[in-house]
Amino acid sequence: MAWDFETDPEFQTELDWMDEFVRDEVEPLDFVLDDPYDKSDERAMEILRPLQAQVKARGLWACHLGPELGGPGYGQVKLALMNQILGRSGFAPTVFGCQAPDSGNAEILAHFGTQPQKDRFLQPLLDGEIGHDRDWTGRPLPRRGGRHVRRCLLSHRCGRSPRPAGRGTRSPPPTTGRGSRAGGCGRRHP
Numbered sequence: 001m002a003w004d005f006e007t008d009p010e011f012q013t014e015l016d017w018m019d020e021f022v023r024d025e026v027e028p029l030d031f032v033l034d035d036p037y038d039k040s041d042e043r044a045m046e047i048l049r050p051l052q053a054q055v056k057a058r059g060l061w062a063c064h065l066g067p068e069l070g071g072p073g074y075g076q077v078k079l080a081l082m083n084q085i086l087g088r089s090g091f092a093p094t095v096f097g098c099q100a101p102d103s104g105n106a107e108i109l110a111h112f113g114t115q116p117q118k119d120r121f122l123q124p125l126l127d128g129e130i131g132h133d134r135d136w137t138g139r140p141l142p143r144r145g146g147r148h149v150r151r152c153l154l155s156h157r158c159g160r161s162p163r164p165a166g167r168g169t170r171s172p173p174p175t176t177g178r179g180s181r182a183g184g185c186g187r188r189h190p
Contacts, residue, residue: 011078018085022092025051029091036091051095062097062126069110070126
């Protein structure tokens with residue numbers, strides 16, 4: 001049995017468009033914008049929304065989802081070919097509506113969510129209005145790593161240095177909410 005590894009010509013046309021679009025329009029955003037997952041950054045969203053509209057018009061939005069959820073329902077091979085291109089930029093998955101973990105959250109909600117959950121979370125998630133930077137209650141989650149530590153340092157009134165999560169504690173520290181030790185000093189800051 002022979003196995004043909006060639007990409008069908010119609011999809012190759014889409015891959016060629018994606019390659020040029022990501023190279024010319026999306027990759028430069030990595031140098032001028034801060035966080036691809038921050039939906040509250042109005043400046044970034046003003047730039048990203050028109051790019052997302054181009055992707056939607058091309059039929060390449062949320063390709064991991066089936067047509068009943070607004071995606072084309074591409075299989076794993078096509079998604080792998082797309083991700084070779086999208087992986088070049090931190091903003092590309094957001095522009096194409098397939099950023100993790102939001103893509104998985106959308107699938108879980110679609111298959112197992114109640115109708116109120118779908119109304120409250122699934123449609124805004126599919127529309128790119130919300131993302132995983134908020135927990136399911138709508139509160140912002142703390143950022144880990146350098147950005148969170150920098151914010152923590154700037155807001156300190158206690159003068160204590162931040163310490164890595166979990167050091168000097170007997171139990172695992174909380175990872176969400178105000179005063180978490182996820183990259184901070186462990187004290188609550190206003």
